Amino acid sequence: MKNLPSLFESKHLNPRPLESRIPFCKLIEKKTNKIFFFMVATFLMTFFSAFPCSGAKLPVAASIFPVADIVKQVGGEHVEVITIVPPGASPHTFELKPGIVKKISSARIFFMIGAGLEYWNEKFVNSTGGRLKKVVLSDGVDLIHEKEHHHGEKTGKHHSGDMFANPHIWLDVEIVKSMVKKVVTALASVDNGHALYYEERGNKYIAELDRLDQTIYKETGKFKIKRYVAFHPAWDYFARRYGLESAGVIESVPGKSPTPLDIKNIVGNIKKHGVKAVFAEPQFNPKIAEVIAKEAGVKVLMLDPMGGPGIKGRENYIDIMKYNLAVFQEAML
Numbered sequence: 433m434k435n436l437p438s439l440f441e442s443k444h445l446n447p448r449p450l451e452s453r454i455p456f457c458k459l460i461e462k463k464t465n466k467i468f469f470f471m472v473a474t475f476l477m478t479f480f481s482a483f484p485c486s487g488a489k490l491p492v493a494a495s496i497f498p499v500a501d502i503v504k505q506v507g508g509e510h511v512e513v514i515t516i517v518p519p520g521a522s523p524h525t526f527e528l529k530p531g532i533v534k535k536i537s538s539a540r541i542f543f544m545i546g547a548g549l550e551y552w553n554e555k556f557v558n559s560t561g562g563r564l565k566k567v568v569l570s571d572g573v574d575l576i577h578e579k580e581h582h583h584g585e586k587t588g589k590h591h592s593g594d595m596f597a598n599p600h601i602w603l604d605v606e607i608v609k610s611m612v613k614k615v616v617t618a619l620a621s622v623d624n625g626h627a628l629y630y631e632e633r634g635n636k637y638i639a640e641l642d643r644l645d646q647t648i649y650k651e652t653g654k655f656k657i658k659r660y661v662a663f664h665p666a667w668d669y670f671a672r673r674y675g676l677e678s679a680g681v682i683e684s685v686p687g688k689s690p691t692p693l694d695i696k697n698i699v700g701n702i703k704k705h706g707v708k709a710v711f712a713e714p715q716f717n718p719k720i721a722e723v724i725a726k727e728a729g730v731k732v733l734m735l736d737p738m739g740g741p742g743i744k745g746r747e748n749y750i751d752i753m754k755y756n757l758a759v760f761q762e763a764m765l
């Protein structure tokens with residue numbers, strides 16, 4: 433408050449001749465009013481900058497962390513993103529709890545992958561009273577279909593078209609570019625005042641993703657070994673985009689352990705194709721991967737399709753993909 437008198441003297445109460453015509457008590461009253469006004473304004477400014485989400489930002493929800501980060505890259509300072517599946521959890525075994533629904537009750541848009549990943553989405557969207565705009569990022573994407581249902585028996589309420597779809601589209605950077613466009617359109621439709629801002633950030637982000645895609649393309653092109661064994665079928669889109677091939681998965685349906693015959697087949701494939709590592713994932717227990725790797729005489733490496741806040745080197749989508757590229761390089765060069 434030190435600079436208060438000089439501020440008012442110089443800006444508002446000059447020139448001096450006018451001041452000299454006002455009686456002294458009136459002058460004090462005038463100054464006090466202005467100081468009071470200034471203090472209230474300062475208080476309000478401090479209050480609102482400390483709670484920027486109270487009204488200023490557009491609240492949106494995203495099903496998984498990679499989607500939340502992609503939305504954040506586009507939405508920047510005008511969007512507040514809440515992630516539904518917590519870090520460290522697998523979306524395949526995630527269960528929607530009332531607490532989470534309450535947490536996102538203010539959200540205006542719900543960004544989801546679709547293709548059966550968010551098997552709980554109808555319950556979730558209905559619980560918000562139909563006010564929530566749902567954006568399915570896999571719409572229009574050329575989906576890979578599995579022989580087995582990706583989510584086991586837990587999910588009775590799929591659309592029939594989703595039944596055997598593989599939802600891991602975000603692990604193909606080229607597909608993510610199309611997802612960014614959908615995010616830009618959705619944010620602009622709800623928050624039209626910042627449409628240009630979202631478009632500019634979206635274009636800038638797509639250019640960054642382009643560079644990432646080219647790097648992965650170039651580096652995977654150097655791989656001597658093209659086949660890999662993953663924990664679950666998360667890398668099918670990555671493999672399709674970058675010319676790799678699955679030599680088997682440990683859990684074809686997440687949460688369903690392989691039979692002794694499955695293990696025997698995977699070990700046989702590892703030896704046959706000269707695979708150098710088995711990939712585990714932080715969202716699943718690595719025990720079976722370790723057993724298989726030991727039997728086949730190869731090492732266990734950790735791929736991470738999810739990343740998350742606070743996980744060093746995997747705190748945004750681009751870094752997640754760089755991390756995974758480095759792990760693939762360790763196993764396949």
Ligand SMILES: [Zn+2]
Binds near residue numbers: 686
């Ligand atoms: Zn998965």
